[in-house]
Amino acid sequence: MVYLEEWPVFLSSVQNMFLNKPNKTRYSVKYKNGKVALKVTDDQECLQFLLDPKYDFEKLENINAWFLSNMSRLPTEQSSV
Amino acid sequence: MVRSGPDRFVKRLSSLYEEHKDHGTVWVTMKRIGEGKKHPDSGCLIRATDGKRKISCFIASSSKVTEFEPQLHAIMKAHFLGGVKTPQRTRKQPVSSKKKKTT
Numbered sequence: 001m002v003y004l005e006e007w008p009v010f011l012s013s014v015q016n017m018f019l020n021k022p023n024k025t026r027y028s029v030k031y032k033n034g035k036v037a038l039k040v041t042d043d044q045e046c047l048q049f050l051l052d053p054k055y056d057f058e059k060l061e062n063i064n065a066w067f068l069s070n071m072s073r074l075p076t077e078q079s080s081v
Numbered sequence: 082m083v084r085s086g087p088d089r090f091v092k093r094l095s096s097l098y099e100e101h102k103d104h105g106t107v108w109v110t111m112k113r114i115g116e117g118k119k120h121p122d123s124g125c126l127i128r129a130t131d132g133k134r135k136i137s138c139f140i141a142s143s144s145k146v147t148e149f150e151p152q153l154h155a156i157m158k159a160h161f162l163g164g165v166k167t168p169q170r171t172r173k174q175p176v177s178s179k180k181k182k183t184t
Contacts, residue, residue: 057157071113071124072145073143
């Protein structure tokens with residue numbers, strides 16, 4: 001499992017992972033002791049990112065919104081970025 | 082696992098975060114469910130757990146996402162940003178102000 005350090009790299013990697021395998025990709029938000037760990041996996045590759053919600057809550061909102069919107073749409077309607 | 086509607090899921094998620102604000106872990110997972118024999122509709126399955134209790138809800142359309150997303154973010158914001166512990170103030174013992182009677 002890999003913890004990525006740069007947000008744009010993590011975001012583009014997880015978006016590509018979902019667009020390649022929309023029915024296999026899972027996105028999870030783990031909250032413990034004031035820290036948030038984001039994990040995205042397609043059962044072959046696993047990408048993680050640690051963030052502090054006090055400073056990076058907008059990033060959490062953006063990625064939540066992207067996954068919620070794309071996971072609930074039909075395959076032909078999925079958007080990139 | 083308890084499957085509920087989006088409104089009830091948000092309330093239960095809020096109580097999960099509240100119970101574990103000082104200790105423990107809460108996971109929220111999102112996964113796309115495609116059309117198939119088991120699931121006639123496609124959509125987003127959202128699950129939450131603290132390791133013992135499990136709750137879930139299913140969002141089938143984009144219109145429901147526009148209603149659900151702000152509620153989810155409000156809960157996360159309240160618990161992630163509002164969990165700052167305030168330092169306990171120690172009470173200073175009052176100085177006894179007994180006056181001595183002088184005759």
